[in-house]
């Protein structure tokens with residue numbers, strides 16, 4: 001099916017110039033599986049994007065953590081998709097739960113952002129996921145289907161989309177989804193794509209898992225048939241990120 005393993009590192013709102021340089025130098029010196037086995041994208045805060053892009057090994061790429069919903073202009077504090085393209089930043093993370101929940105980004109708004117970023121030539125890591133309350137009330141699939149539907153309503157070409165399933169209760173909590181929990185939702189999402197978009201999009205779109213992935217739990221998660229990689233927060237700032245990159249070999253073993 002050719003879904004290349006994908007690992008994103010979301011550095012969130014962390015780092016000084018010195019710390020960023022240290023992480024880049026750790027990544028540049030790391031022995032990792034080849035680019036045929038794993039696609040690696042790290043996402044520093046906006047202000048460090050040029051530094052990281054210009055100093056990171058060329059086979060690793062960078063992502064912004066957000067961008068504005070449409071063309072730039074009088075939107076104080078925002079960064080437009082056009083600006084990212086101008087800086088040759090290839091990827092952007094959109095719809096992260098920290099933005100959905102803290103900044104009230106609604107499903108439709110995230111869908112619009114994804115569609116606009118794609119229209120400008122960016123590749124998108126689109127995040128979805130349920131809260132603990134939603135999981136406990138049995139509505140996980142309804143929630144992630146509604147989030148995906150808002151994207152699918154505006155996007156016809158999925159070639160440049162990676163879907164990141166990130167249960168909110170697992171993000172930054174140390175409480176990782178079990179491999180079975182992750183597989184169940186990824187498999188259902190693939191079925192949703194098949195039923196609502198197309199067989200081809202379902203078969204080729206990478207669905208990655210995020211939420212307390214670390215060097216110790218990554219291999220078992222990576223072994224799940226519908227887990228095509230990870231979006232990693234806390235552990236992406238640490239040397240164990242390299243172990244997570246290495247878990248890609250589970251797929252080719």
Ligand code: PEP
Nearest residue numbers: 171172210211212233234
């Ligand atoms: C994230 O913020 O996307 C994330 C998965 O964070 P963590 O790995 O720290 O849970």
